[in-house]
Amino acid sequence: ILDDYLRRTPTSAQWSQRARKSMPDGVTVDTRVFNPYSLYVAHASGVHKTDVDGNVLLDFFGGHGAMVLGHCHPRVTAAVTEAMARGVQYAACHPLEVGWAERITRHIPGAAKVRFTGSGTESTMLAMRLARARTGRECIVRVATHYHGWHDFATSGYNAQFDGSPAPGVLGEVAAKTLLVPPNDIAALEQVFAQHGADIAGVIVEPLGSHFGLVPIADAYLQRCAELARANGALFILDEVVSGFRIAPGGIQSLLGLRPDLTCLGKAATGGMPGGAVAGSEDVMGMLQSSSPRKVLHQGTFTGNPVTAAAAIAAIDEIVEKDVCTHINALGDYARESLNDMFDRKGVRWLAYGRYSGLHLMPGLPPRGSDPFAITRGEVAKPTAELAAALRMGLILEGVDIGGRGTVFLAWPHQREHVDQLVAAMDRVLDRLGMD
Numbered sequence: 001i002l003d004d005y006l007r008r009t010p011t012s013a014q015w016s017q018r019a020r021k022s023m024p025d026g027v028t029v030d031t032r033v034f035n036p037y038s039l040y041v042a043h044a045s046g047v048h049k050t051d052v053d054g055n056v057l058l059d060f061f062g063g064h065g066a067m068v069l070g071h072c073h074p075r076v077t078a079a080v081t082e083a084m085a086r087g088v089q090y091a092a093c094h095p096l097e098v099g100w101a102e103r104i105t106r107h108i109p110g111a112a113k114v115r116f117t118g119s120g121t122e123s124t125m126l127a128m129r130l131a132r133a134r135t136g137r138e139c140i141v142r143v144a145t146h147y148h149g150w151h152d153f154a155t156s157g158y159n160a161q162f163d164g165s166p167a168p169g170v171l172g173e174v175a176a177k178t179l180l181v182p183p184n185d186i187a188a189l190e191q192v193f194a195q196h197g198a199d200i201a202g203v204i205v206e207p208l209g210s211h212f213g214l215v216p217i218a219d220a221y222l223q224r225c226a227e228l229a230r231a232n233g234a235l236f237i238l239d240e241v242v243s244g245f246r247i248a249p250g251g252i253q254s255l256l257g258l259r260p261d262l263t264c265l266g267k268a269a270t271g272g273m274p275g276g277a278v279a280g281s282e283d284v285m286g287m288l289q290s291s292s293p294r295k296v297l298h299q300g301t302f303t304g305n306p307v308t309a310a311a312a313i314a315a316i317d318e319i320v321e322k323d324v325c326t327h328i329n330a331l332g333d334y335a336r337e338s339l340n341d342m343f344d345r346k347g348v349r350w351l352a353y354g355r356y357s358g359l360h361l362m363p364g365l366p367p368r369g370s371d372p373f374a375i376t377r378g379e380v381a382k383p384t385a386e387l388a389a390a391l392r393m394g395l396i397l398e399g400v401d402i403g404g405r406g407t408v409f410l411a412w413p414h415q416r417e418h419v420d421q422l423v424a425a426m427d428r429v430l431d432r433l434g435m436d
């Protein structure tokens with residue numbers, strides 16, 4: 001497989017060699033480290049990406065989940081092009097940010113008010129700051145293994161392996177204010193509130209489970225987070241950076257009847273352009289008003305950027321008008337079923353699991369039908385790091401790109417035939433890797 005990869009991607013190899021001279025590991029984002037080197041993409045359109053050697057890949061990575069409408073969606077591209085021509089940075093208020101804000105408050109149930117940020121990471125950072133300011137408390141309860149971006153308050157308790165050890169460069173004082181609880185363990189959650197309730201400013205959760213649902217989270221767990229936060233005078237922060245405008249326009253809160261105090265948004269909510277948003281109740285978002293006695297600071301040169309706002313408006317309108325979430329969620333079901341049928345047919349111990357429009361390809365897991373919420377981090381992550389890389393390389397050679405760790409995202413232009421291609425490619429890769 002490696003020889004094949006080297007033979008098919010010589011121009012990527014050259015770019016990588018050059019990149020290593022100016023960037024650590026030759027990449028700008030840790031997750032792009034791939035041995036022997038990552039592919040360099042020249043352009044993308046719809047559900048296809050073309051690398052610098054002219055290899056065309058059917059894309060299931062979906063821009064880290066941001067490209068719900070696929071690449072270069074005509075409506076989004078037109079909106080961005082028009083906005084670009086009017087200037088990209090006014091250092092002033094502009095109509096597009098108002099239109100964007102109105103759409104978020106219309107669709108996200110917990111959003112009475114909204115403020116924009118530069119990324120999903122900034123969204124969770126601002127949400128945690130708001131929770132601390134509103135409650136006058138310092139601790140944030142966070143679910144171990146959940147990813148909320150890479151700022152200090154989201155990174156403490158993790159290193160690059162997310163194994164709970166101290167993160168280099170993050171103050172011990174910051175880590176001490178983060179209370180990590182295991183996923184789906186309601187008793188542990190209750191215990192942390194019983195012990196530290198008076199110090200807890202908020203509890204933050206990824207509603208699909210960590211890393212796009214790699215460790216799925218039960219709906220009942222989410223409900224309990226909300227209840228315990230409320231009962232203890234803490235805020236419930238829902239990180240809908242992935243799920244917002246992907247699983248439903250109103251995120252998981254619209255499906256489960258949750259009313260988080262704060263909602264973090266990014267990815268699909270920005271039309272795939274850089275940016276993010278924090279939305280919340282009048283009360284909590286009021287902390288950002290200049291009249292608030294404990295006014296919370298919020299800045300950012302690129303916050304509410306007009307080009308991002310234009311993309312976001314076009315994407316949100318398209319997602320709502322075309323009922324995009326229903327299509328991609330149904331395709332997610334079809335993909336899980338087709339993959340698991342294929343695994344059964346081959347008699348291999350693999351599982352495609354997940355919810356809505358994302359899924360994970362996992363080796364050596366309990367058979368289908370077993371409770372996905374019982375899957376622990378240990379069971380999932382340890383056997384898969386190298387294997388996921390081998391799987392990804394094998395699939396690239398079959399003309400299919402998936403996310404690291406075996407993540408698959410569906411997008412609006414995907415059809416069943418694309419899923420069938422993924423299944424056939426996976427079938428051949430399993431043979432090639434000699435996997436059982």
Ligand code: PMP
Nearest residue numbers: 119120121147148149206241266
């Ligand atoms: N929260 C969640 C749930 C995410 O998945 C991510 C990104 N993968 C973030 C926050 C951070 O967003 P960004 O990469 O835009 O900083």
